[in-house]
Amino acid sequence: MNAAIGANRPPRVAEGCGFVLFGVTGDLAHRLVVPALYNLAEAGLLPKDFCIVGVTRSDVPADKLREDLNTSLAKFIKRPVDPEIAKSVLACLSTVRADPSDPASFDVLKKHLGELETRGVANFIFYLAVPPSGFAPISQSLANAGLLKEQQGRWRRLVIEKPFGTDLASARALNQQLLALVDEHQIYRIDHYLGKETVQNILVLRFANGMFEPIWNRNHIDHVQITVSETLDVAHRSSFYDATGALRDMVPNHLFQLLSLVAMEPPARFDAHAVRSEKGEVLAAIQQVSHVEALENSVRGQYTTGKVSDRQVDDYRTTDGVAKNSATETYAALKLSIDNWRWAGVPFYLRTGKALRAKRTEVAIRFKRAPFSMFRDTAIDHFAQNDLVISIEPNEGVTLQFNTKVPGPEIAINGVEMKFRYEDYFKVAPSTGYETLLYDCMTGDNILFQRADGIEAGWAAVEPFIEAWKSAGQDGVQGYAAGSDGPAAADELLERDGRAWRRLTP
Ligand SMILES: NC(=O)C1=CN([C@@H]2O[C@H](COP(=O)(O)OP(=O)(O)OC[C@H]3O[C@@H](n4cnc5c(N)ncnc54)[C@H](OP(=O)(O)O)[C@@H]3O)[C@@H](O)[C@H]2O)C=CC1
Ligand SMILES: O=C1O[C@H](COP(=O)(O)O)[C@@H](O)[C@H](O)[C@H]1O
Numbered sequence: 001m002n003a004a005i006g007a008n009r010p011p012r013v014a015e016g017c018g019f020v021l022f023g024v025t026g027d028l029a030h031r032l033v034v035p036a037l038y039n040l041a042e043a044g045l046l047p048k049d050f051c052i053v054g055v056t057r058s059d060v061p062a063d064k065l066r067e068d069l070n071t072s073l074a075k076f077i078k079r080p081v082d083p084e085i086a087k088s089v090l091a092c093l094s095t096v097r098a099d100p101s102d103p104a105s106f107d108v109l110k111k112h113l114g115e116l117e118t119r120g121v122a123n124f125i126f127y128l129a130v131p132p133s134g135f136a137p138i139s140q141s142l143a144n145a146g147l148l149k150e151q152q153g154r155w156r157r158l159v160i161e162k163p164f165g166t167d168l169a170s171a172r173a174l175n176q177q178l179l180a181l182v183d184e185h186q187i188y189r190i191d192h193y194l195g196k197e198t199v200q201n202i203l204v205l206r207f208a209n210g211m212f213e214p215i216w217n218r219n220h221i222d223h224v225q226i227t228v229s230e231t232l233d234v235a236h237r238s239s240f241y242d243a244t245g246a247l248r249d250m251v252p253n254h255l256f257q258l259l260s261l262v263a264m265e266p267p268a269r270f271d272a273h274a275v276r277s278e279k280g281e282v283l284a285a286i287q288q289v290s291h292v293e294a295l296e297n298s299v300r301g302q303y304t305t306g307k308v309s310d311r312q313v314d315d316y317r318t319t320d321g322v323a324k325n326s327a328t329e330t331y332a333a334l335k336l337s338i339d340n341w342r343w344a345g346v347p348f349y350l351r352t353g354k355a356l357r358a359k360r361t362e363v364a365i366r367f368k369r370a371p372f373s374m375f376r377d378t379a380i381d382h383f384a385q386n387d388l389v390i391s392i393e394p395n396e397g398v399t400l401q402f403n404t405k406v407p408g409p410e411i412a413i414n415g416v417e418m419k420f421r422y423e424d425y426f427k428v429a430p431s432t433g434y435e436t437l438l439y440d441c442m443t444g445d446n447i448l449f450q451r452a453d454g455i456e457a458g459w460a461a462v463e464p465f466i467e468a469w470k471s472a473g474q475d476g477v478q479g480y481a482a483g484s485d486g487p488a489a490a491d492e493l494l495e496r497d498g499r500a501w502r503r504l505t506p
Contacts, residue, residue: 014442015155016049016115022138023129024054024065025096028161030072033129034089036434038073040090042082043429045439049120051092053112066090068195078430100137106145113147125441127159135160136177143181147473150186157441159188162253163244164450167466168459175452188383189450193254195433197422198392200448202261202363205274205390205398213266215367219432222499224348225364226258229356229504231308233482234330238321246332247300247465247483250352252458256283258392259348260454263338272447276454283457287337294468299478299490301331303355306482313355313482327474330354333490334465335497347497351490355482358504361392365484366499375413381406384415386500397421 019037023029040046054065069090073081098109113124126142128135139158142148148156157405158178165171180186194201206212215221228250234241241249260279267274289297305315314324316330331353338348367386384401391397398420406412422428440448469476478487485504494500 001108005403012440012445014045014047015123015441015444015499016047016121017123017125017155017442018051018053018116020053020055020109020113020124020126021129022055022098022127022134024052025056025060025068026129028129029054030069031076032432032434033127033276034069035076036438037074037090037433038077038081038086039429039431039435039437041085043435045435046089049122051094051116051121052089053109053116054093054095055098055109056095057097059097060095062093065095066093069093074504076432098141100134101140101392103144106141106147108145110145120144122154123156123159125159125385129161132161132163133167136174138356139178141179142500143222148186151180155444156182156446157186157188158182159190161190161244162192163248164189164253164455165459166244166248168456168463171455171459175456185446187449188437188446189396189455190437191220191253191257191450192433192437193257194448194450195435195437197428197436198390198396199257199261200256200436201398202390203270206262207266217346218346220367221346222366222368223346223497224259224262225366225502226255226262226348226350226362227281227364227502227504228255228352228361229358229486230352230354231356231359233303233308233313233319233355234316234322238319241330242322242326242328246330246352246354247462247469251332251334251350252455252462255350255352256458256461257486259283259336259350262363262390263343263348263363265342270447272449272451274443275433275447276451280451280454280457282338283454283461285338285340285343286457287339288460289464291464291468291471295462295472295476297335297493298465298469299331299333299487299493300329300476301333301478301480301487302326302328303330303353303491303504304479306355306484308355308357308483310319316355327469327477329469329477331356331480331486331490332465332479333486333493334462335493336461337470349494349499349501351486351501353480353486356504357483357485359394360504362502363390363392364388365390375411379410379412381412381414383413384417389502395421396423397427 021029073086096112098105128138150156159395165174170484260282262344264278266280267278303316306313317324317326333351336348364368365388384403387401389399398417401415404416406414437448478489
């Protein structure tokens with residue numbers, strides 16, 4: 001590798017900061033955020049002047065919280081926890097009570113952060129690991145207390161969790177509320193898919209390899225399939241899910257992150273402005289469809305009783321917290337078109353669902369078939385479609401399928417695979433996926449966070465489907481047995497175009 005490549009890019013350094021964690025008593029903080037801080041500490045990546053301020057709405061003693069978080073580290077770090085590192089991360093934790101319904105409590109928080117400042121903590125990250133209803137009130141209270149103002153090189157960053165809105169109007173409103181309080185560069189809107197190595201690798205695969213660009217277009221690509229299938233059902237979060245559904249939960253965020261990385265134009269440089277502009281552009285180019293077209297080009301499914309591997313799963317509508325006549329989809333499939341020259345005529349098929357046969361997150365780029373006339377009479381054992389498959393999870397890696405000659409005196413053809421697997425090349429410690437995102441936030445790099453325009457373009461693209469499904473109500477919700485590949489209508493969506501989904505199991 002050319003050692004000069006990248007030599008001009010200054011090393012990124014995480015700056016000392018106070019990590020103010022709203023919702024520190026909650027699931028996300030315990031399962032992902034604090035374990036990610038532990039992993040950063042273990043990797044020597046936490047800055048020297050670092051401390052955690054856990055914010056709660058009721059008084060929780062710091063000792064009690066440290067004990068709970070320590071237990072969670074043991075539970076959620078997928079290898080033995082080093083007690084010294086855990087101690088050092090949790091030793092710097094203090095707690096404060098602050099509740100937006102009690103404005104005076106934010107003065108107490110301000111005083112606490114002021115004391116930390118006198119001890120040399122110059123910068124603050126405000127991480128809102130709370131339900132979405134808390135995003136705007138907490139941000140407003142922080143701003144009212146003057147805690148979001150940047151001055152004299154001291155930065156203030158606001159991390160907002162997903163979901164960012166529930167539709168275009170609410171996402172716009174939230175963006176407006178936040179942007180009235182802080183500048184765009186201070187907002188870090190999280191999508192945990194961008195913390196995945198395999199998702200970041202899409203950028204490198206496409207733009208650090210010269211061989212792909214000439215064929216990455218409508219002349220060579222037949223279609224793209226994006227799959228996020230899950231074996232999980234919704235039992236433990238049914239009330240959230242029944243109000244949300246598969247489309248809102250997964251498509252405008254996670255699946256569109258994958259779509260935008262695969263479909264965007266090459267950014268001029270590797271920086272947050274250029275990359276996020278191109279991602280936003282391609283999402284904005286997703287064709288806006290009428291209600292009729294939305295219904296024609298989509299499938300909604302809801303799981304019924306079945307078995308996922310050996311696990312019995314009950315009918316979605318019998319789940320506690322789910323309305324008995326719920327029309328909420330646990331499966332969504334869409335056919336989308338992108339209105340630009342690169343992708344004209346290349347359908348993007350997206351599918352995601354719960355309680356399916358297998359956990360699989362992948363992007364498959366299907367190339368056009370070779371003009372096959374010269375092999376018309378050739379024996380074909382197994383014909384491979386030319387798929388380039390980016391496996392996000394599991395079996396992280398990239399696979400290329402192609403046809404080859406079977407050894408022997410005759411010409412016979414067999415499909416084979418060329419595989420790259422991360423585990424064969426790299427030793428990577430298990431991670432939560434939040435480490436890179438938190439580290440980037442400490443370095444001030446928001447390339448892996450979403451900008452307002454990208455979020456809104458995503459919601460705008462799914463809006464016709466949301467609207468059309470709402471009008472259709474129960475009509476059109478297809479049942480599928482838990483543990484299957486999804487509703488038959490999803491297969492028909494592709495069959496109509498002479499295509500088929502990749503199977504969920506090999
Ligand atoms: N859990 C997960 O795996 C994931 C979660 N997310 C998102 O992260 C955020 C947090 O999720 P999760 O931890 O599961 O949520 P929880 O329901 O566990 O809530 C987290 C904490 O937020 C505080 N809280 C609850 N309601 C409010 C409110 N209205 N205003 C302010 N604070 C409140 C509570 O702490 P206290 O009472 O101590 O103040 C609670 O412990 C959500 O936006 C969620 O969508 C995103 C991806 C995955
Ligand atoms: O944000 C969410 O993502 C998970 C799927 O994440 P993955 O990293 O396991 O692919 C999904 O289960 C959940 O419903 C959704 O809210």
